[in-house]
Amino acid sequence: MEAVPRMPMIWLDLKEAGEFQFSSSVRQFILKNYGENPDNYNEQLKKLETLRKMCIWI
Numbered sequence: 001m002e003a004v005p006r007m008p009m010i011w012l013d014l015k016e017a018g019e020f021q022f023s024s025s026v027r028q029f030i031l032k033n034y035g036e037n038p039d040n041y042n043e044q045l046k047k048l049e050t051l052r053k054m055c056i057w058i
Contacts, residue, residue, distance in 0.1 A: 023049060 023045040027038035 019053075021049070 026045060027041075030036055030038045030041060
């Protein structure tokens with residue numbers, strides 16, 4: 001390992017995933033691109049938001 005040059009470490013700030021509601025954007029996407037009622041997906045959107053919160057805060 002003596003022949004391998006050492007590079008200085010680059011310091012990067014950590015990204016923070018704050019809380020936000022993305023379900024309204026997904027609802028608009030469903031309505032615009034699929035022409036379906038977004039209320040049909042309420043349960044799935046709740047599960048998706050719960051999974052995201054669990055991944056971030058645990």
